[in-house]
Amino acid sequence: MERTVEVVPEAGLHARPASQFVRTANQYDAAVRVGRADEGDDGLVEGNSMLAVTGLNVEHGESVRLVAEGEDAAAALDALAAILTTPVEADDGEGDAEGDGP
Amino acid sequence: MRTLSGVGSTPLSGVGTARWYRPDALDLPERPAPETVDPARERERFADARETAREGIRRARDRTAERVGEDEAAVFEAHEQFLDDPQLVEAIEDAIDGGVPAEHAVDDAFGEAVAQFEGMEGRMAERADDLRDVRDRLLRALLDAGTGDLAALPPGTVLLAERLTPSDTAELDPGVVAGIATATGGRTAHAAIIARSLAIPAVVGVGDALADVAEGATVLVDGEAGEVVVDPDETRRAESEGLDAPVVEERVTTADGRPVEVAANVGRPAELDPAVARGADGVGLFRTEFLFLDRERPPDEDEQYEAVTAALSAFPGERVVVRTLDVGGDKQVPYLDLPAEPNPFLGRRGVRLSLDEHADLFETQLRALLRAAAHDGGDLCVMVPMVARVEEVEAVLDRVGSVAADLDDEDVEYAVPELGAMVETPAAVHVADALAERLDFLSIGTNDLTQYVMAADREHDGVADLHDPLHPPVLRAIDRTVSAAHERDAWVGMCGEMAGDPALTELLVGLGLDELSMSAVTVSAVKERVRAVDTDAAAALADEVLACETRAEVAALLS
Numbered sequence: 001m002e003r004t005v006e007v008v009p010e011a012g013l014h015a016r017p018a019s020q021f022v023r024t025a026n027q028y029d030a031a032v033r034v035g036r037a038d039e040g041d042d043g044l045v046e047g048n049s050m051l052a053v054t055g056l057n058v059e060h061g062e063s064v065r066l067v068a069e070g071e072d073a074a075a076a077l078d079a080l081a082a083i084l085t086t087p088v089e090a091d092d093g094e095g096d097a098e099g100d101g102p
Numbered sequence: 103m104r105t106l107s108g109v110g111s112t113p114l115s116g117v118g119t120a121r122w123y124r125p126d127a128l129d130l131p132e133r134p135a136p137e138t139v140d141p142a143r144e145r146e147r148f149a150d151a152r153e154t155a156r157e158g159i160r161r162a163r164d165r166t167a168e169r170v171g172e173d174e175a176a177v178f179e180a181h182e183q184f185l186d187d188p189q190l191v192e193a194i195e196d197a198i199d200g201g202v203p204a205e206h207a208v209d210d211a212f213g214e215a216v217a218q219f220e221g222m223e224g225r226m227a228e229r230a231d232d233l234r235d236v237r238d239r240l241l242r243a244l245l246d247a248g249t250g251d252l253a254a255l256p257p258g259t260v261l262l263a264e265r266l267t268p269s270d271t272a273e274l275d276p277g278v279v280a281g282i283a284t285a286t287g288g289r290t291a292h293a294a295i296i297a298r299s300l301a302i303p304a305v306v307g308v309g310d311a312l313a314d315v316a317e318g319a320t321v322l323v324d325g326e327a328g329e330v331v332v333d334p335d336e337t338r339r340a341e342s343e344g345l346d347a348p349v350v351e352e353r354v355t356t357a358d359g360r361p362v363e364v365a366a367n368v369g370r371p372a373e374l375d376p377a378v379a380r381g382a383d384g385v386g387l388f389r390t391e392f393l394f395l396d397r398e399r400p401p402d403e404d405e406q407y408e409a410v411t412a413a414l415s416a417f418p419g420e421r422v423v424v425r426t427l428d429v430g431g432d433k434q435v436p437y438l439d440l441p442a443e444p445n446p447f448l449g450r451r452g453v454r455l456s457l458d459e460h461a462d463l464f465e466t467q468l469r470a471l472l473r474a475a476a477h478d479g480g481d482l483c484v485m486v487p488m489v490a491r492v493e494e495v496e497a498v499l500d501r502v503g504s505v506a507a508d509l510d511d512e513d514v515e516y517a518v519p520e521l522g523a524m525v526e527t528p529a530a531v532h533v534a535d536a537l538a539e540r541l542d543f544l545s546i547g548t549n550d551l552t553q554y555v556m557a558a559d560r561e562h563d564g565v566a567d568l569h570d571p572l573h574p575p576v577l578r579a580i581d582r583t584v585s586a587a588h589e590r591d592a593w594v595g596m597c598g599e600m601a602g603d604p605a606l607t608e609l610l611v612g613l614g615l616d617e618l619s620m621s622a623v624t625v626s627a628v629k630e631r632v633r634a635v636d637t638d639a640a641a642a643l644a645d646e647v648l649a650c651e652t653r654a655e656v657a658a659l660l661s
Contacts, residue, residue, distance in 0.1 A: 014225045016176045022183050050183035087398040
């Protein structure tokens, strides 16, 4: 089974979202693949590999396709879609360090 | 004295003795003939190295979570996933089975992955750094190499490196490392973020010139200016004087007993602990923008409540002055859809937005603040930025009243905090008496006040000489504000760069400020200065300074 979602976190499929994605993919009894929605089957990579997932370089706002096979496929898709559609504060460390207001 | 330029990453400065960190001493032994390699033993070595690396990553994660924050620690979760990456593990184990020793198998597999990410833009380049970090952990374990004794550096070290990994940085003790300078890297790299959160002065991206700095040289790292100064002269050192001062934790008074509160400016939660550690009496400016920037929708009431109560808990019983949302045309907040403005600093910013098109955001923020004011053991103060009119303060008081009434109706616990206004426009200076009549306190924002009084853009190099709070018009505006507030029994603080300059402490005490708030790093140095002040002498100095007509005359009196 499969699903297509738009990536909401500011960091795209990087940093914390990527990490959560891979961890979650590993938790289910399902083979998960992920790729850009418009790249068809050729664009799919293994969802349990941090290297492969971050290597996609999927940015905020892009549509991704999730394909899962196996006993927990439906549950895995639900959990992964939730990660991809939940906003996270971008962890880019840009602070307001030098005091802009005062 | 020689000055190298880079990118200021942590806006603090420090001086120390240069020590080179060269972790690249991970030299692989000669590659043996495949038939001499025992794959079973190499697999075991690889498995052991993975466990050692895993323990190290988890330690770094825990240490970073504890000292810096959960967000910054997340990078180490990614590291652990690289360690377990099926593609990498498979490639390594295949190579081992084909007669390659574990260290070469690791180096090859990671090398290929690094090469894929390297040279790509932005985040992908950071991934290459993360992969190198994990590779080095594995190689160190396999080669039995040390970590370059980062955890055991002598005090007063300025660490120089081609690059620093997040793991390296998390290892550093801010009490020992006076500064960091790296040849590569940008200010958003994970290592830079961690250094910033640990309040270690840092300059990154210095380039090849850094290599010429000799081991043992005296080096000043100025993360504000983005400069690395080799053999700094006295003048240059004086600029960062006091940053190494011992921490003064207790509250201080002048030599003759007048209390002066010395507080810290805090821009995000990770800065709370360093502020406590540097001896701040409280928070004189808690910016709330971090809650609003870089995200898809505004924070809800509970999230804001949590953030403010976290600040109150960090300073039990001490004053925490929270500034309400101060965005405007110069700051990007996607969901607010603020139009670009020709003169953002003269446009719709601060309280102007809060009272008008974003009244809903303001109301949510006020609800969170009033609830937080009821937090046990806290002393919350709330101030609004960019005030120019008495009407604005009256409108804010109205809103506070109606939010309080709502919370009352809903039976939600709340308290009304002390309320204040930032004095950063000449208009506010001229009505400071009327503002103080209606409020509990005023806080002078000298960076913006200087900009508006002198009509000089603070970002514009061409008018940098005008942007200086020692110009008599700015000093007189400060004096006027303090006097007006005191006549109305309101207290007056100052937040902004001027408050944190120990060379100006006597003058500011003489001008009558009750509270000074600054970057945490200068708190103790300013406290030391306060202790030495005689209030009568300080008042006399202030009178003399206020009589000056030019900046040069002011500078001469203060030298």
